[in-house]
Structure formats: C-alpha cells, structure tokens
Amino acid sequence: MESLKIGKITLTWLNGGVTHLDGGAMFGVVPKALWSKKYAVNEKNQIELRTDPILVQTAGRNFLIEAGIGNGKLTEKQKRNYGVTEESKVEESLRSLGLTVEDIDGIIMTHLHFDHACGLTRREGDEFVPVFPNAKIYCTEKEWAEMRNPNIRSRNTYWEINWKGITDRVVTFSDEVEIYPGIRMIHTGGHSDGHAIVLIESEGETAIHLADLLPTHAHQNVLWVMAYDDYPIDSIRQKQKWIPYGVEKNAWFLFYHDAVYRALKWDKDGSITESLNRIRTS
Numbered sequence: 463m464e465s466l467k468i469g470k471i472t473l474t475w476l477n478g479g480v481t482h483l484d485g486g487a488m489f490g491v492v493p494k495a496l497w498s499k500k501y502a503v504n505e506k507n508q509i510e511l512r513t514d515p516i517l518v519q520t521a522g523r524n525f526l527i528e529a530g531i532g533n534g535k536l537t538e539k540q541k542r543n544y545g546v547t548e549e550s551k552v553e554e555s556l557r558s559l560g561l562t563v564e565d566i567d568g569i570i571m572t573h574l575h576f577d578h579a580c581g582l583t584r585r586e587g588d589e590f591v592p593v594f595p596n597a598k599i600y601c602t603e604k605e606w607a608e609m610r611n612p613n614i615r616s617r618n619t620y621w622e623i624n625w626k627g628i629t630d631r632v633v634t635f636s637d638e639v640e641i642y643p644g645i646r647m648i649h650t651g652g653h654s655d656g657h658a659i660v661l662i663e664s665e666g667e668t669a670i671h672l673a674d675l676l677p678t679h680a681h682q683n684v685l686w687v688m689a690y691d692d693y694p695i696d697s698i699r700q701k702q703k704w705i706p707y708g709v710e711k712n713a714w715f716l717f718y719h720d721a722v723y724r725a726l727k728w729d730k731d732g733s734i735t736e737s738l739n740r741i742r743t744s
Contacts, residue, residue, distance in 0.1 A: 463555060464724045466714060466738055469664025471644055473716070474517040475724050475740070476555035478530025481577055482508035482545025488677070490689040500680035502721075508545050510721040511677070512740070513577050515552060517559070518570075518662065523642060524561060525568045527660055527671055528718050529593070532580030535623060550581050552593075566594040570641060571601040572673035573657045574609045578718070579624040590627040600641055602649045603634040605656025615692070616654070650675065650704075652697035653688070659704065660716075668713035669725070675700055677719040679726060679734075714738075 660671040
C-alpha cells in the first residue's frame with residue numbers, strides 16, 4: 463500500500479475495489495481523440511477507476527476518506543454494467559496495518575454515490591448494518607437529504623441499502639466543518655448538489671482531495687467535467703477556484719479513482735512536479 467506524509471498526518475491508500483466506466487461519460491463533451499491521449503481506454507471504451515479509500519491517521523485517530531465499492535452488495539448485472547472486476551478488500555488492508563474496522567473513528571464522505579458509499583454497510587441476514595461500527599459518518603446536509611430522497615436522475619446512484627442501518631451515525635454540516643484539527647470538509651456542489659472536498663493541513667504542508675470534481679489526473683483542465691455531474695458549471699467554477707489554490711499552496715492533490723496516481727503536485731504551468739504512483743499488483 464502507498465502512503466504519504468502531510469506534516470504529522472499519514473495518508474495510506476486501501477484496496478476498495480475497482481470499476482470500469484464509460485470513458486465518454488467520464489469526460490463529458492470532450493472528444494475521445496483528446497481524452498484518450500491522457501488516460502488509457504479499453505476496447506469497450508471503458509476506463510479503469512479505482513474506488514480506494516484513503517486512511518487518514520493523526521494523533522491516534524483513524525479516519526477514512528470515502529468507503530469503497532463494498533462486498534457482496536452488487537448483483538452480477540451491476541458488476542457487469544459498472545465493470546467491477548474486484549470488490550473491496552478494505553478489511554484486509556486494515557489488518558495488514560494492525561487495524562480493524564472497529565478502529566475507524568470517522569468516515570469522510572465527499573458524496574454518497576454508490577461507488578463511494580457501498581462500503582458503508584454490509585448485509586447481515588435480511589438487514590444492512592454498518593461496516594465500521596464505531597465510526598461517525600460525515601457529509602453535507604444536502605447530500606444526506608438527497609441520499610434518502612433521490613430525484614428521477616439521482617435515484618440510480620443513491621441506494622437505500624447504503625443508508626439504511628447508518629442513520630444514527632451520520633453527522634451533517636452546511637458549508638464547512640472541521641472533522642479534526644487539520645482536517646476540513648468544504649461544500650462545493652457540482653458533481654452533486656451536496657458534493658464536498660477535503661482539505662488536510664499539518665506543519666505547513668497541504669493536501670487537497672477534490673473528489674469527483676477531479677476524479678483523475680486527466681481531468682486537470684477545468685472544462686473537462688463528467689457527464690455524470692449534476693451541475694457542470696458549478697464543477698467548472700469550483701475547479702477554477704481550488705486547483706489554483708492547491709498549486710499556490712504546493713499541495714498534494716489526492717485521488718480516490720485514479721488508476722495511475724495516488725497523489726501528485728502540479729506547478730503553475732500544469733506540469734507534474736512530484737507524484738505518488740499506484741503500485742500495480744496484477
């Protein structure tokens with residue numbers, strides 16, 4: 463597993479599974495002739511997208527950013543449609559670090575689409591129960607509201623099996639919240655109405671997780687937004703704000719979905735100055 467130090471905060475990427483989604487949907491109106499030069503595509507026009515939670519450790523506390531694709535929750539048809547070739551191994555990843563699901567204090571959910579939230583619950587008999595029994599789950603008020611009452615478009619990604627069983631664990635906020643000293647969530651909207659980003663700061667160092675505003679390094683261009691975005695103009699505006707902010711701070715940009723990089727830094731010309739690559743095990 464790959465790790466990164468941000469001051470006194472340690473980040474470690476866990477194995478949360480993998481999907482393969484349509485490249486055209488992931489890059490919206492951008493022609494394939496352009497985006498395919500920056501991100502690999504297979505013969506089905508799919509791109510590999512990890513769903514790997516980031517373990518954030520500080521002062522004896524353990525938090526996760528996102529929850530992974532989960533285990534045993536997708537039908538065979540869903541696995542085929544979403545190109546799921548590997549389900550979550552988060553529990554195994556934690557064990558290799560000397561931790562268990564009981565050791566997780568909080569889960570930072572930038573949004574609650576199925577590919578981020580399936581790992582929050584597991585089936586137990588006829589019910590779904592929390593995977594992380596001691597963890598608070600943080601998300602925006604808007605995201606939590608839509609999760610439970612999706613509209614005709616969003617009901618395909620906000621699933622009841624991912625929120626029933628965790629209702630007493632959820633902590634919501636409106637604009638911004640400090641999860642723990644050095645760890646903040648900020649509401650942005652864009653990808654979803656309740657989408658948020660994560661800022662991590664320690665000893666003068668910064669990391670920024672733009673979540674699905676910046677799902678891969680190939681989405682660096684502020685105009686390259688997904689067809690999945692509910693509010694693409696908001697996505698563009700937020701990228702115009704936060705990518706320059708991160709560059710100015712010499713921040714690490716963190717990725718949940720990227721199949722190539724776990725994190726990287728860009729300079730003002732858009733060139734990569736440092737990177738943490740994903741170690742491929744197969």
